[in-house]
Amino acid sequence: MGGSDGPGNHTPAAEFNALADPDAAAMVADAGLPLEVIELMLCRKVSFGPGDLPPTDPLTADLLGGYLDIALSRGRAGMAIYDPVAALAALRPELFAFRPCRMAVVTDPGESWGATRFEPDPRGSVRLATGFASGPAQDPAREIAGLCLQAVSGALAHAS
Template sequence: MVRAEVRALWHSVAMVKILLDCDPGLDDALAILLAHGDPNIELVAVTCVGGNVALANTTRNALQLGEYLGFENIPIAAGAGEPLVRAAEHASHVHGTEGMGSVSLPDPSTAAADIHAVDLIIETLRSQPGTVHLVATGPLTNIALALQKEPAIVEWAASFVIMGGSFTRGNTTPAAEFNIYADPEAAAVTFAAGWDVVMVGLDLTLQAIATPEVVDRMRLLGRLGDELVVPLSTFWNDDKNPEWNGQAVHDVVAVAYVTHPEFFSSRPAHVEVETAGEFTSGMTVVDFRADSHNATVPTRLDVDAFWEYVFESYARIQLP
């Protein structure tokens, strides 16, 4: 897809509302940037969960980003800090001790909203049924708790997209992707809830790589590129690996799906989450042959169109 076609698609997209449940996190931060920069997205709320780093850090990171970007009237709420039944797993070895790699933003001057993230999810979807797209880019603990408290969110959400799982591989273990591995019981609740889960997994997101050529374009974004986009997109690397060619921007892809599903080739599937396997806990078992489906699984990304869209969005961001 050429650049002119991407711009034409941009202008044909209707405004969509997104509630982003996340655990910032390098790629979560980049996903927040995309939701903020795309003029066709109204980011109605950000809810935080413990995942890449502890809940206190993910919430602080979201508040820092909100102030850096000049959020107005977008509530940011803290949610679950621990998985449903097991000990917390974090990925600070990937995202840095505080979750934002080498990025250092000023301490936030405001606190998180005086409402639990689970209640904010329920109340936001209840108040605007059928109009808010729910996107989850961290462990699914908040989503599972919301489902247990109010199962009707399945009907109220305009769509439900996650970054998590895979149909061929893992990154935390050979079988399991981190977001699912961190709370497989919550993921099992979520996939069994009766809605269509758009599972943007590793097989898809590993096609969205910030290669050296992509990073060169990021440097043209000026202050935003220098202070945020480039360091977030290049913090985790492996110079000792001769096959290394860049860093994946996993969570950005989940946000992109909401406004531009045409960038993706997808297949219906039935997904079950392994919770008990000694070697497979957190694995998403994806059956593309099943007669009944509970998921849509993107398998291929139009990489050029995706990056054109991301850069168009980031270039529109005006910092306060």
């Protein structure tokens, strides 16, 4: 999970993870190694609301509820599930649509510092997740949200 193929969430141009260390992000992008990127705009399509909380133990319910409360207190209907979406893409890449591209990170001081740029390139070493793979699901973002919530609630329940 890193970067944005659109606006940022910590500055108008930069997503939090890329902004945390643009030089490191640029080094990774420039290395030419195979990289799959799950970016901010895609993650924001996968969210959960009060009616989506899975049955789970009290601690996990409290943690997920507290996370959801952040969005609700800001007037949003639900909260995006950022990192679990990236983890799911690593485990179940067939659920996502990818396109090859080149990735660049702005490292020059200024308003765009930390912004990521993705340029289509059939020979690019980066595979950018651009959406959800077509399949039988009527609402793939909702299906992915459900899978993420199940995984998070199961993992947290086993850790407590």
